[in-house]
Amino acid sequence: MPSIGVVGGGIGGLTAALACLHAGLDDITVYEQVTEPEALGAGIQLSPNATRVLIALGLRGALAQAVFQPEGVHLRTWRTGYLVASRPLGAISEARYGAPYWHVHRGDLHALLLDAARARGIRIETGCRCVSAGEDERGPYVELESGTARHDVIVGADGIRSMVRSTVFQSGAPRFTGHVAWRGMVPAAKLPAGFVLPAATVWLGPGRHFVHYYVRGGELINFVGVVETDRWTEESWSRPGDPAALARDFAGWNPVVTRLIEAADEVFEWALYDHEPLPSWSRGGITLLGDACHPMLPYLAQGAAMAIEDAWVLSRMLERWEDLPAEGLAEYERYRRPRTARVQRESRRQGQEFHLPEGWPALRRNFVLALGSRLLPEIAMGQYDWLHGYDCVRGFD
Numbered sequence: 001m002p003s004i005g006v007v008g009g010g011i012g013g014l015t016a017a018l019a020c021l022h023a024g025l026d027d028i029t030v031y032e033q034v035t036e037p038e039a040l041g042a043g044i045q046l047s048p049n050a051t052r053v054l055i056a057l058g059l060r061g062a063l064a065q066a067v068f069q070p071e072g073v074h075l076r077t078w079r080t081g082y083l084v085a086s087r088p089l090g091a092i093s094e095a096r097y098g099a100p101y102w103h104v105h106r107g108d109l110h111a112l113l114l115d116a117a118r119a120r121g122i123r124i125e126t127g128c129r130c131v132s133a134g135e136d137e138r139g140p141y142v143e144l145e146s147g148t149a150r151h152d153v154i155v156g157a158d159g160i161r162s163m164v165r166s167t168v169f170q171s172g173a174p175r176f177t178g179h180v181a182w183r184g185m186v187p188a189a190k191l192p193a194g195f196v197l198p199a200a201t202v203w204l205g206p207g208r209h210f211v212h213y214y215v216r217g218g219e220l221i222n223f224v225g226v227v228e229t230d231r232w233t234e235e236s237w238s239r240p241g242d243p244a245a246l247a248r249d250f251a252g253w254n255p256v257v258t259r260l261i262e263a264a265d266e267v268f269e270w271a272l273y274d275h276e277p278l279p280s281w282s283r284g285g286i287t288l289l290g291d292a293c294h295p296m297l298p299y300l301a302q303g304a305a306m307a308i309e310d311a312w313v314l315s316r317m318l319e320r321w322e323d324l325p326a327e328g329l330a331e332y333e334r335y336r337r338p339r340t341a342r343v344q345r346e347s348r349r350q351g352q353e354f355h356l357p358e359g360w361p362a363l364r365r366n367f368v369l370a371l372g373s374r375l376l377p378e379i380a381m382g383q384y385d386w387l388h389g390y391d392c393v394r395g396f397d
């Protein structure tokens with residue numbers, strides 16, 4: 001049975017640890033740089049391709065307390081709020097894909113995964129920052145600020161600034177995409193009942209868009225406003241932003257958007273980075289997972305979902321190749337690379353479509369979306385089957 005060291009106790013690292021345990025691999029240690037994880041971040045969307053993994057890990061009951069199940073997705077124009085297109089989620093999506101579509105506060109999901117991992121006996125070493133990783137004649141190792149740890153398998157789940165990636169795969173730094181996201185959370189009680197519909201709503205404007213949805217059982221409304229800009233290039237999840245600058249970026253937008261912005265007590269600015277797809281992300285007994293190997297723009301809402309899928313596939317490959325873990329890692333990468341590269345590409349394309357300039361380009365987009373949504377709803381919904389219908393729990397051969 002291989003011993004597994006997971007670097008990074010975020011969404012992907014903790015799910016990988018839980019999935020490995022579920023597969024019968026019980027010698028797992030997670031090394032997390034943060035001493036006591038706080039409820040950082042804002043909303044995260046969990047589509048059925050991810051929720052089926054979390055449910056298979058026995059987390060449905062715990063998640064049900066924390067999530068919000070949206071009725072649908074609405075695409076609207078930025079000023080008048082004209083409903084360009086909509087797609088059902090809720091019970092219709094659950095029946096189609098066999099798993100729910102949920103919205104959740106990242107902090108709630110993270111806390112729940114951490115509690116489950118601790119309760120199931122997974123070793124979590126907090127305050128343990130990795131400075132490099134490698135493999136020598138004695139096998140894979142990870143250099144922590146506190147010393148060296150050795151395992152049969154090292155999984156770099158240490159996010160977009162991965163030390164495992166940069167020291168083992170010498171991959172270069174992620175690059176600024178020219179997109180900055182404003183994030184905020186508003187207590188639903190601050191707005192009149194029904195003012196914000198129980199759907200994920202995307203407001204489409206030239207060079208920018210605004211998304212909002214409920215989390216935490218409907219208690220909070222999460223929003224993200226993305227603007228194309230060259231004004232700033234720092235990447236951080238917790239950098240406070242200036243509410244007046246956010247209001248300026250969305251001045252003249254629909255009152256739902258401007259009221260949400262006014263109601264936020266604090267806002268955060270988050271520069272969006274991505275990375276060219278890596279030529280490879282497994283070597284010997286070392287591999288990568290989640291944002292460490294395929295950071296992506298958030299426009300298909302798949303960052304967490306891809307890390308969760310990775311975690312399940314990795315655990316099944318390590319189970320299958322219990323005596324030859326390096327083979328298991330190579331096979332894991334073979335399965336995951338084409339899918340995650342497609343999601344990276346499609347996320348970028350979705351951003352371009354959201355941000356089309358006013359006039360003919362936006363009119364043409366709106367016409368096509370409206371036609372599909374109203375006259376061919378089955379076809380419009382089927383466009384997401386490749387993404388949301390992916391079922392790694394059932395199998396991926």
Ligand code: FAD
Nearest residue numbers: 008010011012033040041042130158159237290291303304
């Ligand atoms: P992450 O969830 O980023 O986890 C990486 C983990 O590795 C973190 O716990 C980090 O502390 C740890 N780590 C990093 N470097 C080291 C090191 N050298 N040694 C040890 N540990 C290390 N996405 C959204 O869509 N919306 C959000 O609001 C949002 N907020 C976020 C807030 C935070 C604080 C973080 C870390 C990420 C956030 N994300 C958010 C990103 C989202 O969680 C990821 O895109 C997605 O879940 C993929 O997960 P991951 O496990 O690959 O990476």
